[in-house]
Amino acid sequence: MSQFAINLLFVGASFALYIGIAIWARAGSTKDFYVAGGGVHPITNGMATAADWMSAASFISMAGLLASGGYANSSFLMGWTGGYVILAMLLAPYLRKFGKFTVPDFIGDRFYSNAARLVAVICLIVASVTYVIGQMTGAGVAFSRFLEVSNTWGIWIAAAIVFLYAVFGGMKGITYTQVAQYIVLIIAYTIPAVFIAFQLTGNPIPMFGMFSTHTESGVPLLQKLDEVVVALGFQDYTADVDNKLNMVLFTLSLMVGTAGLPHVIIRFFTVPKVADARWSAGWALVFIALLYLTAPAVGSMARLNLSTTIYPELAGQVQDEEAALQASIQHGEITTTDAAGFAAAEEWTDHPDIPEWMVTWAETGLIQFRDLNNDGRIQMYNDSADFSHLGWEGNELTVNNDILVLANPEIANLPPWVIGLIAAGGIAAALSTAAGLLLAISSAISHDLIKTMINPKISEKGEMLAARISMGGAILLATYLGLNPPGFAAQTVALAFGIAGASLFPALMMGIFSKRINDKGAVAGMLTGLILTLLYIFTYLGWLFIPGTNMLPNTPDNWILGISPLSFGAVGAMFNFAVAFAVSHATEEPPQEIQDLVESVRYPKGAGTAIDH
Amino acid sequence: MAEEKIDSADYWKANVRLITGCLIVWAFVSYGMAILFRPLLAGIPVGGTDLGFWFAQQGSILTFIVLIFFYAWKMNKLDQKFGLGE
Numbered sequence: 076m077s078q079f080a081i082n083l084l085f086v087g088a089s090f091a092l093y094i095g096i097a098i099w100a101r102a103g104s105t106k107d108f109y110v111a112g113g114g115v116h117p118i119t120n121g122m123a124t125a126a127d128w129m130s131a132a133s134f135i136s137m138a139g140l141l142a143s144g145g146y147a148n149s150s151f152l153m154g155w156t157g158g159y160v161i162l163a164m165l166l167a168p169y170l171r172k173f174g175k176f177t178v179p180d181f182i183g184d185r186f187y188s189n190a191a192r193l194v195a196v197i198c199l200i201v202a203s204v205t206y207v208i209g210q211m212t213g214a215g216v217a218f219s220r221f222l223e224v225s226n227t228w229g230i231w232i233a234a235a236i237v238f239l240y241a242v243f244g245g246m247k248g249i250t251y252t253q254v255a256q257y258i259v260l261i262i263a264y265t266i267p268a269v270f271i272a273f274q275l276t277g278n279p280i281p282m283f284g285m286f287s288t289h290t291e292s293g294v295p296l297l298q299k300l301d302e303v304v305v306a307l308g309f310q311d312y313t314a315d316v317d318n319k320l321n322m323v324l325f326t327l328s329l330m331v332g333t334a335g336l337p338h339v340i341i342r343f344f345t346v347p348k349v350a351d352a353r354w355s356a357g358w359a360l361v362f363i364a365l366l367y368l369t370a371p372a373v374g375s376m377a378r379l380n381l382s383t384t385i386y387p388e389l390a391g392q393v394q395d396e397e398a399a400l401q402a403s404i405q406h407g408e409i410t411t412t413d414a415a416g417f418a419a420a421e422e423w424t425d426h427p428d429i430p431e432w433m434v435t436w437a438e439t440g441l442i443q444f445r446d447l448n449n450d451g452r453i454q455m456y457n458d459s460a461d462f463s464h465l466g467w468e469g470n471e472l473t474v475n476n477d478i479l480v481l482a483n484p485e486i487a488n489l490p491p492w493v494i495g496l497i498a499a500g501g502i503a504a505a506l507s508t509a510a511g512l513l514l515a516i517s518s519a520i521s522h523d524l525i526k527t528m529i530n531p532k533i534s535e536k537g538e539m540l541a542a543r544i545s546m547g548g549a550i551l552l553a554t555y556l557g558l559n560p561p562g563f564a565a566q567t568v569a570l571a572f573g574i575a576g577a578s579l580f581p582a583l584m585m586g587i588f589s590k591r592i593n594d595k596g597a598v599a600g601m602l603t604g605l606i607l608t609l610l611y612i613f614t615y616l617g618w619l620f621i622p623g624t625n626m627l628p629n630t631p632d633n634w635i636l637g638i639s640p641l642s643f644g645a646v647g648a649m650f651n652f653a654v655a656f657a658v659s660h661a662t663e664e665p666p667q668e669i670q671d672l673v674e675s676v677r678y679p680k681g682a683g684t685a686i687d688h
Numbered sequence: 689m690a691e692e693k694i695d696s697a698d699y700w701k702a703n704v705r706l707i708t709g710c711l712i713v714w715a716f717v718s719y720g721m722a723i724l725f726r727p728l729l730a731g732i733p734v735g736g737t738d739l740g741f742w743f744a745q746q747g748s749i750l751t752f753i754v755l756i757f758f759y760a761w762k763m764n765k766l767d768q769k770f771g772l773g774e
Binding site: 163 | 703718748756764771
């Protein structure tokens with residue numbers, strides 16, 4: 076059976092499973108559609124939250140970014156797990172006690188104003204659509220590989236499937252489907268990692284293998300990796316960062332963003348009791364950590380494997396480094412090239428040195444090669460390093476970070492079924508999160524905007540229709556912007572976190588922990604956080620992420636204090652807190668019944684099930 | 689009524705105290721051990737690298753899990769003590 080057929084079999088079988096479960100647990104009422112009837116066990120809910128949460132960014136993209144950035148990108152690991160600590164302590168139990176469906180519900184009621192509700196809806200939509208752009212990027216990579224089509228086609232096919240999937244699901248269908256998706260994605264992520272860790276170090280547990288001895292060279296794996304990347308002109312993999320401020324702010328942005336993301340928060344409305352909301356957050360993090368503790372091993376081992384694929388002699392004990400570098404793999408004769416000199420995909424095949432995976436990935440356009448010095452060999456190194464003494468005229472191989480996880484089993488020569496499994500896992504990750512986000516967007520529009528603010532008399536049917544239309548609109552917009560994404564999947568998603576963290580998180584937290592914050596303070600704070608963060612991001616990444624419309628080049632020298640647009644969410648959040656505090660104290664206290672409401676969300680007793688409207 | 693008010697104020701205070709303690713640990717392992725203090729820990733080797741790197745990629749995540757379960761366990765006990773359990 077060909078690899079293509081095996082991929083199709085695995086992806087097809089996993090889809091059949093999800094669709095089967097979705098039909099079995101079909102959403103009957105609008106309430107089921109949003110919150111699954113409020114009766115889900117903490118472990119089940121934790122697993123569903125983990126699937127909801129771990130998207131294409133975690134599954135497909137993150138290890139690739141760790142591979143390319145090394146220690147400096149550890150922020151992704153800490154940020155996307157540490158956020159659960161603040162979620163579990165500062166938000167989840169109280170929002171569960173509050174007991175309504177959506178984030179704008181809480182903000183609108185707590186700040187007793189439709190203006191606050193509307194601003195919350197806007198923040199939610201901006202953050203979620205940005206998030207979906209990242210998902211489309213990642214899903215596009217997965218689909219283009221396994222269907223063997225171009226990346227653009229991959230993105231459109233992914234969009235169609237996500238739409239169909241979310242529109243007929245709803246929360247109840249999604250909760251149980253997501254449990255299945257979690258199981259598929261964690262198996263798919265772990266199995267190749269176990270194989271590769273065993274191959275490289277003899278230790279089958281990736282999180283330990285990463286810190287063990289590299290069998291072939293006899294030195295610790297990370298030390299070997301440092302040696303290899305330094306030989307190729309890159310910075311040490313484990314090197315410390317110069318700008319600690321940026322790293323701290325980036326980590327903080329991802330953490331507060333986690334706690335401000337509507338599709339994650341909504342999960343905590345679906346457990347029966349406040350105590351369960353606390354346990355749920357813990358279980359969610361356990362299930363997330365299974366992947367997050369493995370990801371650094373996947374990243375470092377992929378980087379090592381990729382480098383030693385091109386330079387086989389660097390893998391062992393290197394006696395003569397120059398000789399090892401010059402012994403890079405050869406390629407066949409290239410006759411057809413594009414305008415930039417890159418070889419056409421079909422040119423990749425005719426040399427025994429070229430591994431199979433490069434040929435298949437070349438078709439997606441996500442890995443590209445050109446022979447700059449016409450020496451018949453492939454050179455891959457840091458383009459800003461000078462290797463002219465070896466006759467090199469520039470880096471010849473570009474590998475998109477987002478393909479590393481999916482290509483990893485192929486790079487390590489694992490059996491075809493493992494490759495099929497990882498395709499199914501990557502698609503599960505992208506689908507589950509995109510569906511959860513679309514649900515959050517559609518409930519914000521149909522429930523918070525239309526039902527609560529514009530037309531309270533709308534029928535259940537009308538509300539469901541509005542929900543489905545807004546899902547369609549959101550996915551079209553995100554897909555269109557996803558064709559020219561502002562970064563790799565995980566980076567785009569990090570922007571979404573910055574936006575959510577700067578706008579929604581402070582309002583939610585102050586709504587619970589301060590009785591003094593009033594409607595005016597909350598609205599002013601959210602707007603400040605949202606607008607400042609968007610301005611900073613758009614300045615460097617282009618207005619609405621449209622390429623070429625950025626005001627300043629996106630490089631560290633142009634960033635204020637070296638703060639990257641990815642890290643700015645934390646700064647936005649600080650401004651949000653400060654403005655909300657100042658404005659609230661300059662204006663009147665919230666009315667007594669609101670202070671009583673705050674009092675009541677603080678105590679678990681009598682939470683009941685999620686209140687219907 | 690008055691007595692219940694005092695009770696709930698105590699409950700909230702205890703909760704905020706517990707959260708503060710947990711968040712100090714949370715910040716210490718991630719921002720401290722993994723980022724700001726990493727140069728100070730450079731002398732402690734862990735499998736080919738140093739302790740700060742291990743905290744950044746493994747240790748902080750493990751600590752976060754312990755923190756959340758610890759908080760849930762403590763709070764559920766507190767709920768019982770104040771008669772606020774469900």
